[in-house]
Amino acid sequence: MTRSGSTKAVDASHGLNRLTIARAFLESAQNQVAIAQCGTLGNPIAATIVNAAIAYTDALTATFGNKINQQDHSAMVKTLRQVMGNRLPKAQETKLARILGNKDLAQYGGRFMLLSDAQSLLTQLEEYAVWAESEMARA
16 A cells, blocks of 8 residues: 555555454553552553554544554544544544643653543543444444
């Protein structure tokens, strides 16, 4: 498949694979929160949440647009809007942007994220995942 800018062309089967991976990341994040104790750092959980959101978004853009974002995750929301058009509710766009906005902090930052921060992101991810799953079901 070819690459153009920050996106790479993929076939539709890539979307189903990314959906399976997204579900696994979501389950992992849920499990991490479930076993977390007082004082558990939120960064590793938030990193898993970010990876889940990226995988759900890849599933959608691959399935409906035959492309995924690579490296430039800040452009992911724009790519999703281009692919989904009016099927992307503003609330889901905002959730995705918030989750992706924590990528650097969660994965590379020097500041600790609280468990409550990760729990809040997980709630947003779960809502985004419900919407993404409903869209994938119509594919």
